[in-house]
Amino acid sequence: MTKRSVPKKLFVLSALTGFLLSLGALAFAVDGGQVQGEKCKDCHAATVDAFAGNVHSKAGAYGFAGAGCESCHGAATAHAASGDPAAISNPAKVDVEAASAGCLNCHSKGKGLTLWHGSIHEAQKLACVACHKIHGGNDKLLAKKTETELCISCHTDVRADMFKRSKHPMRDSSSPSGEGKMTCSSCHNVHGAKGEKLISANSFNDKCYECHQEKKAPLLWEHSPVKEDCMTCHTPHGSSNDKMLVAKVPRLCQQCHMQGRHQTGALGPNSTYAVNRGCLNCHSQIHGTNNPSGTVLQR
Ligand code: HEC
Ligand code: HEC
Ligand code: HEC
Ligand code: HEC
Ligand code: HEC
Ligand code: HEC
Ligand code: HEC
Ligand code: HEC
Ligand code: HEC
Ligand code: HEC
Numbered sequence: 001m002t003k004r005s006v007p008k009k010l011f012v013l014s015a016l017t018g019f020l021l022s023l024g025a026l027a028f029a030v031d032g033g034q035v036q037g038e039k040c041k042d043c044h045a046a047t048v049d050a051f052a053g054n055v056h057s058k059a060g061a062y063g064f065a066g067a068g069c070e071s072c073h074g075a076a077t078a079h080a081a082s083g084d085p086a087a088i089s090n091p092a093k094v095d096v097e098a099a100s101a102g103c104l105n106c107h108s109k110g111k112g113l114t115l116w117h118g119s120i121h122e123a124q125k126l127a128c129v130a131c132h133k134i135h136g137g138n139d140k141l142l143a144k145k146t147e148t149e150l151c152i153s154c155h156t157d158v159r160a161d162m163f164k165r166s167k168h169p170m171r172d173s174s175s176p177s178g179e180g181k182m183t184c185s186s187c188h189n190v191h192g193a194k195g196e197k198l199i200s201a202n203s204f205n206d207k208c209y210e211c212h213q214e215k216k217a218p219l220l221w222e223h224s225p226v227k228e229d230c231m232t233c234h235t236p237h238g239s240s241n242d243k244m245l246v247a248k249v250p251r252l253c254q255q256c257h258m259q260g261r262h263q264t265g266a267l268g269p270n271s272t273y274a275v276n277r278g279c280l281n282c283h284s285q286i287h288g289t290n291n292p293s294g295t296v297l298q299r
Helices: 005-022 037-041 045-051 055-059 077-082 096-104 147-154 156-162 204-211 224-228
Strands: none
């Protein structure tokens, strides 16, 4: 043994001890030594073999040899000797907060994770393992094959929106996974976000501008609700109206324009102002225009 290896081993032990103590709620004593993955293999061969291809195993993040099973399962000597499942911790079965704290020990800085505390998913008592399956092998260790599939397993109303006539391309029936050009995380940061509704931008509009840049430019004649909030007229996920509108034209317009120089409210079914695309036949530049004579959004 070289002189240098002693402090290194001590450091590793104290790091491991600190980690396990932080899992206090798991109530497993640190038993003073690690159990190698090889030992676990005696009884969990398939799990150990599969773990060799896992990002956690590859990262070698634990600072100690072996597969590092104990970094998530706690002290394992007693269990490895007896095979008694009650003598080992399974993060999927312990208290949610304790289980997540174990993950956050290493993942305090990942995508959005600094905002995990206080986020709606945390408040709703979702554990990390509600969405991640460590021994599963999916991309990002997700509990379902695709991200979209994972999210809509709980958010069934969004699933319904995705099948409506007009929608964002989140679903692609021709792709083997069913995943489309966009996923939920094109707009949301599930771990936490500064903005409302877990939107990964300062405002809803800023998020929309990321892909619909042309709607951001300042215009000579603006339609004031547009720069205020796109969601006044659009739904984000899908709608049975054209262009993901919250209501059909002219009803949409009539929510704000009841009285005008021409009739806008209480239109008969055959009114010039209501038929076909109604208001949009004439007011086609609904988001605003730079045309000098475009005051009423006609050109
Ligand atoms: C002597 C055989 C044996 C050894 C060695 C062994 N286990 Fe187990 N383990 C079992 C049995 C039996 C169960 C219960 C049945 C099952 O889940 O497969 C179990 C269950 C578990 C569970 C699930 C507990 C639960 O309540 O859901 C975990 C986690 C676990 N073992 C981890 C480990 C780790 C990590 C090692 C190596 C440090 C290890 N085991 C070594 C036999 C063993
Ligand atoms: C990064 C954390 C982490 C590491 C490292 C880890 N596990 Fe797990 N393990 C979990 C979680 C979380 C579960 C709950 C089910 C899941 O998410 O897959 C679990 C579940 C289990 C189970 C219960 C049966 C099952 O698959 O659900 C066994 C057995 C097990 N692990 C063995 C091991 C062994 C052996 C190692 C080392 C080779 C190991 N684990 C390393 C997090 C981890
Ligand atoms: C509501 C579901 C959900 C919950 C709960 C959740 N995650 Fe995630 N996590 C995801 C999704 C989806 C991704 C992939 C995001 C992407 O690709 O942009 C991800 C990605 C990650 C990544 C990879 C980040 C990267 O930069 O690629 C880590 C690490 C992670 N999660 C850790 C955690 C931890 C730790 C917790 C618990 C504190 C947790 N997650 C809770 C859904 C979830
Ligand atoms: C001992 C430290 C440690 C613990 C504990 C730990 N992880 Fe990790 N995890 C890592 C490292 C290191 C990586 C790979 C490097 C990286 O990208 O962060 C990683 C990667 C990941 C990824 C990204 C996978 C990918 O494909 O990009 C996810 C998701 C993740 N961990 C979730 C979890 C969850 C959930 C838990 C708790 C059950 C957990 N981790 C516990 C250290 C840890
Ligand atoms: C295990 C169930 C579950 C999964 C999986 C899940 N969520 Fe949630 N989510 C909830 C619950 C519960 C709430 C709070 C109640 C509600 O508003 O529906 C919530 C709320 C939300 C909100 C509303 C935020 C707010 O401030 O009102 C968004 C956005 C969201 N989830 C996005 C996602 C995305 C994206 C995914 C996939 C990466 C996902 N969720 C996966 C259970 C889940
Ligand atoms: C184009 C960006 C975008 C995409 C992609 C997106 N969302 Fe949203 N989502 C939003 C916006 C914006 C809101 C806020 C709407 C509002 O409050 O008017 C929202 C609200 C939500 C809410 C809370 C309100 C509600 O409708 O219940 C949930 C839950 C949600 N999204 C889940 C998801 C899931 C799951 C996916 C993937 C299947 C997804 N979102 C994809 C932009 C998006
Ligand atoms: C990640 C990129 C992205 C973001 C962010 C985004 N969109 Fe889109 N949007 C698209 C794509 C791609 C299409 C489909 C374009 C096509 O099919 O030609 C689309 C189409 C649309 C359509 C037309 C739908 C139809 O039926 O023709 C509307 C309306 C729309 N988006 C509004 C919004 C709003 C409002 C936001 C902000 C909440 C937003 N988008 C955020 C990429 C994005
Ligand atoms: C006052 C209501 C209203 C507001 C607010 C609004 N839109 Fe629209 N949007 C419409 C209408 C109506 C259509 C359909 C136009 C048509 O079919 O000619 C449309 C169509 C679209 C389309 C598809 C056609 C195109 O012009 O590319 C996109 C993308 C779009 N809107 C994005 C946005 C974004 C991004 C915002 C916020 C910056 C926004 N909208 C705000 C009413 C609105
Ligand atoms: C959320 C409320 C709201 C909705 C919905 C809305 N508008 Fe507007 N619209 C306004 C406001 C506010 C103004 C600016 C006030 C003003 O100058 O009269 C405006 C201005 C206009 C103008 C220019 C008026 C002028 O005198 O310069 C036209 C034309 C117009 N809207 C048409 C429409 C049409 C067509 C729709 C439906 C597709 C619609 N609006 C939906 C609030 C709304
Ligand atoms: C046949 C073409 C046409 C249709 C259809 C039409 N408009 Fe107009 N609209 C105009 C013209 C032209 C003006 C300018 C009138 C003027 O300055 O006297 C105008 C002016 C307006 C104005 C601004 C002046 C005012 O009246 O306050 C609003 C708001 C408006 N329209 C809303 C609507 C709405 C809402 C609809 C659908 C219910 C609609 N328009 C349908 C041609 C049309």
